[in-house]
Amino acid sequence: MSSIKIRATLEGDVTTVKALIKHPMDTGLSKDKKTGKVIPAKFIQEVNCDHNGTNVMNALWGPAISKNPYLSFKFKGAKKGDTLKISWVDNKGESDSAETQVS
Template identity: 70%
Template sequence: MANTIKIRARVSGDTTTVKALISHPMETGLRKNSKTGEKIPAHFIQEVVCEHKGDAVLTAQWGPAISKNPYLSFRFKGAAKGDTLTLRWVDNKGESDSIETQIA
């Protein structure tokens, strides 16, 4: 998968707010194909990590209960305008994506 993450990070005072939208099917493995009746294989994000200056500011362990195209928003302290932020994910099939952005 390529270009699956849209991200925005803004600093206000000493707090940085990060908002990200990840394009991913997030299949549980329990749904059935309406035409064939066969189960759709599980395909979901297992881990999301956000790093600032090489340190993880967020590590999330996800599973099949997360909705399709998940939206993630969180805040952390210690960043400055212009710093680089990296967000990456890995799913249960070994697929992954990452993106870097400058904090505004």
């Protein structure tokens, strides 16, 4: 099961992309309430969006982004039925991606 939920809708010549990414986004500064030990940093460092294989958005993130981040952006040049892929990589080397069709 993917950690990413995506929706891409075309209105006129502008595609609006909305994505919700399930990720803890731990800063490395908080402590576990039960053990008192510091929770190691684990956060998304890079998010990419490809439209039919061409990169249309790249974001570099750090530990200040909230848990389960929401991302929204717009771009031009898509048509209904085109493929959109969002992928991310975190500071531990873990990654995920998901695809959707522009509607």
